Amino acid sequence: MRKEPTMSTTGSAADRHVPVLRDRIVELLAPALDHEGAVAVDGTLGMGGHTEALLQACPQATVIGVDRDTDALRLAGERLASYGDRFVPARAVYDELPEVLADRGIAQVDAVLFDLGVSSLQLDEAERGFAYRHDAPLDMRMDQTDGPTAADVLNTYDAAELERILRDYGEERFARRIAAAVVREREKAPFDRSERLVELLRAAIPAASQRTGGHPGKRTFQALRIEVNRELDAWRTALPAAIDALAVGGRIAVLSYHSLEDRITKRALTAGARSTAPPGLPVELPEHQPYLGLLTRGGEEPSEQETQTNPRAASARLRAAERTRPTKGTRS
Known part of the structure; x- marks a missing residue:
């Protein structure tokens, strides 16, 4: 029988966290961050593994890391301290993205990442009450x-x-x-x-x-x-706001672990990638053209090798898209 790897529940964030589909996410988002002044948002910072990978791969980019969990922000801040002001922490829920950007004077961003669901930090700390295998107070609040x-x-x-x-x-x-x-x-x-x-x-x-x-x-x-945590309500609000915040050529990637989360994501991305021209219209007007191009075919799954290394990746589904034209309020 294969022995599942164990993860430390103490120590640095790097020791405690294995980012799901890290290399694939970097592959999808990096082309949008290959220019001076590029800005990405990690809407679910957690312990900063995906943000660290983006900062390493995209030396011209700044990443705003959003999380409501003060412990996560502290651990990620320690992990990413060497990147200086290229990492910008923000304590907020991801559906507050418009306010996070407005507070920093940012109109549009070049990439957005969401890694939904409960984080490794929250699962591994028994006293948070997320894990059913440990006796703990029934809390389960991310904040x-x-x-x-x-x-x-x-x-x-x-x-x-x-x-x-x-x-x-x-x-x-x-x-x-x-x-x-x-x-x-x-x-x-x-x-x-x-x-x-x-x-x-x-x-x-x-x-x-x-x-x-x-x-x-x-x-x-x-x-x-x-x-x-009102996760689905927050997600229904956060996803359209994130798409609206993308500059043309900007990219969004979403990791879901629950069928309802993935369904919301699929509907929003495929709706943006579909023409809204009425049937029979001889010429498709610009406002009817798709404003997103899909970058993944369906929901991509982790490889068997990754799920063996990181069992928490098993239920993950990855979807990604690129902004292809401006809509109201989007810079070209």
């Missing part, structure tokens, strides 16, 4: 200074709302059964730690499904994380 926790969701949502988020965000077949169990058990005592929730899930999910479907906590923990 631990703001907003409701996973415990708040479990203890206050009614059964129908719990069922909805488990079904929609976790794609959990037994959402109704789990929601009913949560409501019943919280009457005895509020949920506050992950171990109790995992015990409930082991009892609620049929044994046959647990044998074939992986850890019983996987889908519920994913659903709670997405709900707590």
Whole structure:
């Protein structure tokens, strides 16, 4: 049996983080950053692995690294200190990209990267409550200074709302059964730690499904994380804003790990790559022409070799596109 590699949960960001599809992302974005004054945005900085790769490969580029997690910003800042002012940290959620750019007097950028989902930092620090294999407070906030926790969701949502988020965000077949169990058990005592929730899930999910479907906590923990951090709502706002921020010739790359995230990405990029001319129009007017060109064929997947080295890459899907013409507010 192959032994999965382990990652350090202490030490520098470089020791703790393996960026998914790093070389392919650099290959896709570097052509847009090969000029003086080029600006890229890493909308999900994490521990800075993708940003470091872009700074190394594109010596004329500056990268703005956006993250809501203060621990991530600190670790990435240490990792990228040698690049001086070519790295610009920004504490924000990625759907605040227009404000991040406006605060810095930047109208357009040349590349944008999003690596969606939970970061290695958050998964590896047990006390954050993201990982179902460790007993920890049910927090799951990417920004631990703001907003409701996973415990708040479990203890206050009614059964129908719990069922909805488990079904929609976790794609959990037994959402109704789990929601009913949560409501019943919280009457005895509020949920506050992950171990109790995992015990409930082991009892609620049929044994046959647990044998074939992986850890019983996987889908519920994913659903709670997405709900707590409003990830899909933020993504629906962030992606069009990022596309609008691209200069002509600018490129965007998105790594998704969840089918709903990938569906939002696919729809936005393919819509931009499609003509909007009415059928039968003899001449396609400029405003009907596509404003994006797709750079990937469907959602690219990591190689088997990469997933063996970095198991967290297994569910990743990469999509990328290039801005091909200006739209309102885009410089040519």
